[in-house]
Amino acid sequence: MSLITIIGFHGTNSLHFKDIKTNNFNPSLGDVHWLGDGIYFFVEGVSDPVQNAENWAKASAWNNNTGNYTYQSYVVIKAEIVVDKSKFLDLTTLEGIEIFNYLRNKFVEKIVSGKKRLKIGQFNDGHIINLARKNNFLDIEVVKGNFYIKFTPERIYDINFRTPNCTIIAVNSPKININTITINIEKEGEV
Amino acid sequence: MKLIDVKDKIDAYFDKVSVQEIITQFEELGYEFEDLNDDYILHVSKVELYFQEKPLSVVEGYVDYQTNKTDIFISLTPLLIAPNADFGNVHENLISYGA
Numbered sequence: 529m530s531l532i533t534i535i536g537f538h539g540t541n542s543l544h545f546k547d548i549k550t551n552n553f554n555p556s557l558g559d560v561h562w563l564g565d566g567i568y569f570f571v572e573g574v575s576d577p578v579q580n581a582e583n584w585a586k587a588s589a590w591n592n593n594t595g596n597y598t599y600q601s602y603v604v605i606k607a608e609i610v611v612d613k614s615k616f617l618d619l620t621t622l623e624g625i626e627i628f629n630y631l632r633n634k635f636v637e638k639i640v641s642g643k644k645r646l647k648i649g650q651f652n653d654g655h656i657i658n659l660a661r662k663n664n665f666l667d668i669e670v671v672k673g674n675f676y677i678k679f680t681p682e683r684i685y686d687i688n689f690r691t692p693n694c695t696i697i698a699v700n701s702p703k704i705n706i707n708t709i710t711i712n713i714e715k716e717g718e719v
Numbered sequence: 720m721k722l723i724d725v726k727d728k729i730d731a732y733f734d735k736v737s738v739q740e741i742i743t744q745f746e747e748l749g750y751e752f753e754d755l756n757d758d759y760i761l762h763v764s765k766v767e768l769y770f771q772e773k774p775l776s777v778v779e780g781y782v783d784y785q786t787n788k789t790d791i792f793i794s795l796t797p798l799l800i801a802p803n804a805d806f807g808n809v810h811e812n813l814i815s816y817g818a
Binding site: 612613616617618621623624627628633635637638639643644646647648649651655659663666668699 | 720726732733738739744745753755759767
């Protein structure tokens, strides 16, 4: 066993901190998530993770439907994520991308062999990871990747690029990889 | 995590899982698939392609004559490609080269 520790930053409503500190993070299940199901953290990489978590918390506070903020104050929560190397898929490295591409090609080959193709849309990377986990042939606890994420200005002005602006990780089962002792407030403020 | 450590497990899964099982799993996630009609599909492999009479290396993929959708994976020699090269008629090239 070879453990690695990653420092992650998660931006959210300040009212959530007490519950997270007591009960740990509650992983979200979502089809649109970049790296599959889990709790997402900004980590050291292509840009400042604390600033990214703060920007994310501020952007997430805005509700487009109501035209209001859903919360007024935010926190950036710092946590230590400990994971065995064999359960860590790092898509910021060629080794990690090689695994993902192998996996993706296997799914695609299977679908093509059945003379099927997607009617509309495109495959979601997170779904590939979720399916590998669901079918128990890849034991992935933490996934890391570089992504282009839209914060407030990018959302307002609809700015899109393909080159990543953030490095993030998804922790599928926080109770396995995060000790609540390491969960603390790094920064807080008003949105 | 390295491919060499997980490849066998991935292969074992895909060796035994059926196409329908995979399709169903994606459909449960909201994906929609359509059938490919063999009458209209030309599978190509290792076909010589030319652009402006210069060879373009090898292609693999398929051409769907029903929809004109062309999924071809081309290993191109970059120096031979004009910056604004239009591959919209690539399927016609394949026909003319006997694919």
